Amino acid sequence: MIRSGTIHLGRRWAATLLAATLLAGCGGGGEGGQDDGTTLTLWHFYGPPESATGAALVRLLQRYEQAHPGVKVQPRHIPFGEFNRTILQSAAGGELPDIALIAATSTQAMAEAGVIQDISQQVESWGKKSGFLPSIWQTTQVGGKTYGLPHVADTYAVYYNTDMLGKAAIEPPKTWTEMAETAKKLTSDDRQGLAVSGIEGEEGATALVIRILAAGGDVTKVDAPPAQAALTQFKEMVDDGAISKGMLGWNEEDVKNQFANGRAAMMINSATYVSTLRKENPGLKWKVALLPGDAKQLTFLAAENLAITSGSRQPDAAWDLMAWTQDPKVLGEYLPDRNKLPTRDDVPADGDEVRGVFIEQLKSAWAPSGPLAKDSSEVFTHVQGALQAAVSGSASVNQALADTQQKIDKTLAE
Known part of the structure; x- marks a missing residue:
């Protein structure tokens, strides 16, 4: 996070x-x-x-x-x-x-x-x-x-390059289905449509957590349809090239750099980088849109x-x-x-x-509350592990989430 x-x-x-x-x-x-x-x-x-x-x-x-x-x-x-x-x-x-x-x-x-x-x-x-x-x-x-x-x-929202979306005659996506379609359309040999952090640890779980929440899921119950749909979509976007597989090594600063250097048409990131982009990249043309929705429209606090x-x-x-x-x-x-x-x-x-x-x-x-608030760091790290396994191909989506569920259950029971 x-x-x-x-x-x-x-x-x-x-x-x-x-x-x-x-x-x-x-x-x-x-x-x-x-x-x-x-x-x-x-x-x-x-x-x-x-x-x-x-x-x-x-x-x-x-x-x-x-x-x-x-x-x-x-x-x-x-x-x-x-x-x-x-x-x-x-x-x-x-x-x-x-x-x-x-x-x-x-x-x-x-x-x-x-x-x-x-x-x-x-x-x-x-x-x-x-x-x-x-x-x-x-x-x-x-x-x-x-x-x-x-x-x-x-909190998090979607940053988008206004020049890139304008040339493609595309509006910022309002649903996660549109996000996948938009990211794919904006992808080229030297550019990904969407950049997110997927680095090992809790920070790299942020985008997937947001996607699971949007699907109506519970972060403590990932071996379920909402999380399966969320992780499947992320893997498909990586397989299509719309999200770089390099995301598994990127923290949020790296994601900002991908966007600032024109190697990403959109990124999911926090308000932390508003002033940074304005100061370090004054020539970059960009705006921010609300995160896309699905069953719900949620962000991480x-x-x-x-x-x-x-x-x-x-x-x-x-x-x-x-x-x-x-x-x-x-x-x-x-x-x-x-x-x-x-x-x-x-x-x-x-x-x-x-x-x-x-x-x-x-x-x-x-924001996590109750028992999850105490153990959220470990739980989110487990969620990132599912993303790592599915995107790298070391496990199927369902197997990655099943393995992650066991780890989450153990963490919450300790």
């Missing part, structure tokens, strides 16, 4: 976190508030201060400091691959930050492990939760309580939540900062700078046509 915003905690992680937290006796510290001299700590995985993503967050926090004299916010960047392990070790040592910016799919496991606090009362007093998109708000809910505040979101940790000594001040970040006026400036999408429906439109399509697509976003 989207690497910059998706970190998962499996059941074993959750159990270890819970044990570590109990051993350390981590509990909410003293009440803070916004008195002079208040210093808040915030840990995130966006990027170092000199990176585009890290710098955007730093600018947001500096604006908060300017609006709240006497309050200082100390952000700490922890590399993506080390974030969960660092939270675990810090919980064991009783040295958690005031606020943790976590992946939406990690929220349930961290709540059950006691690493983050129940903020239901603050949210209720705030009175603004109705503005959040339902699929995004659901990621903050654990056992009927709220454990995080949505921060930003990202990637989002992050802000959470007050169980080790915070000033939860009131932490809550104030979190709520401030979700002010529509604040988001109106921050989101374009961060190159992300709003989690709320009351953020003023910025007039950007492309971002507008992604925001519309976000309304039909799906």
